[in-house]
Every structure is written in C-alpha cells, then in structure tokens.
Amino acid sequence: MVLDTQSLRQQQTDQASQIILHDEMLHPKWVGGADVGFEQQGTVTRAVIVVLSWPQLELVEYQIARVPTQLPYIPGLLSFREVPGLMAAWGKIQHKPELVLVDGQGIAHPRRFGVACHFGLQANVATIGVAKSRLCGDDVVLGEEPESCCPLMMGENQLGWVLRSKKRCKPLYVSPGHKIGFSSSLTWVKQCLRGYKLPEPTRFADGIASNRTFFKRMNEKIS
DNA sequence: GCGACAG
C-alpha cells in the first residue's frame, strides 16, 4: 500500500471530478453517512455506510463490510486505515447517495487530504468531513449558543468550520471533502442536524459502526 | 528539542 496523500490530492485537483457542487446543484434523494469501528482487538475493521432519505432523514439502507485491518492508527494517515473498508461497504450500497458525510476530517488535514477527501475521490461522490475533534488549525474560542460557528483557520487560510451543533457539547469540525465548497459543507451539515451533537447520517453510521444496541435493532426495520 | 496528534 502506498501512503501518498500528496499524489492523491493532486489527482483530486487534476480530475474533472474536482468540480465544486453548490447547494443549488445538489438535489439529493438520499444522503449518506460513513464511519468505521473495530473488532477483535482492532484486527477487524467494520466499515459502515448508511443511506438516509432527504429531507426526511429516515434510514433507507445500510451496508457493513468487515475487512482485516491493514494499518495501525497514525494521525494524518487515518484514511489509509479506513478507506478500504469503506469502499467495500460502498460497493454493496443499492441506493447510492449524491452526498456523504464522513466521520473525520476533509481538507482540515496537514496535507489537505483527510479521510473524507480520500473516500470521495475513490467513490467519486461529494463528501463532507465531520470530525469530533481537531487535527490541525488554530484553536478558537466558540460561543456557547447552539449553532455558534466560526471558520477553522490555519494562519490566513481557511480549513473548514468549527460548529457548536448542540448545547454543552464539544464543537464539530466541518470541512469540504470532495466536490464541495466551504459554504455548502456548512449548510448541509446544519440541515442534517436533528437535535443531536452529530448530524443524522453521521449519527446513524456511528451508532451502527460502534454496535450500539439502539441502532442494531434497526435490522428488522429495513430490508 | 518539545508538544500535539481525525479515529
């Protein structure tokens, strides 16, 4: 396996798929969520893709792929650990969403190529990175009010947004992944919020990937 | 050199 974020990022820039989709260009029937969990002391990667209807945000489909874990967790190289499993799950998905929220950073990454970029490029789908903590960028003091938001900056350059999605919760770190810009990333994440810290696609994917009982019982509700 | 460091 080649761990070269620089050339992957170059691919993303070179390809026609770099086309930035704006809000008015996206009319999704479904929105997706992507996350992974680990089993058996980390030797097995359990990757999950969920599909929710838009704008109802009800679970339509989910697929799980279990693959051997190829790499340990290394900050900055997370995508190489998670993308193989995510691609396996993506291949099983019947209702391909036009937009996927990925658990982790988009371009708010030391090489500007986080897991959301990597997955979006490989799957050729618009993606947004929704991370629960900061990898890089300047620390900011955010207001306590829900929906408080400010740009995530690294010096003069914007990397994404810091968003207080819920009262008394640590903020989300939102950044463009693939084929989407800053403002659209923020508006889509906000539109996917339903009173929880995580936007619904991420929340469902996270719940299933982490084997939470509430989400496990979704099994009979669909398919 | 030291600290920070998605999941």
Next chain:
DNA sequence: ATCTTGTCGC
C-alpha cells in the same frame, strides 16, 4: 478508536 465506572443535569 475501545473499555468501564461514576456523575451531573434536563
């Protein structure tokens, strides 16, 4: 990420 115990607030 995973695991686990305890605590606080709505």
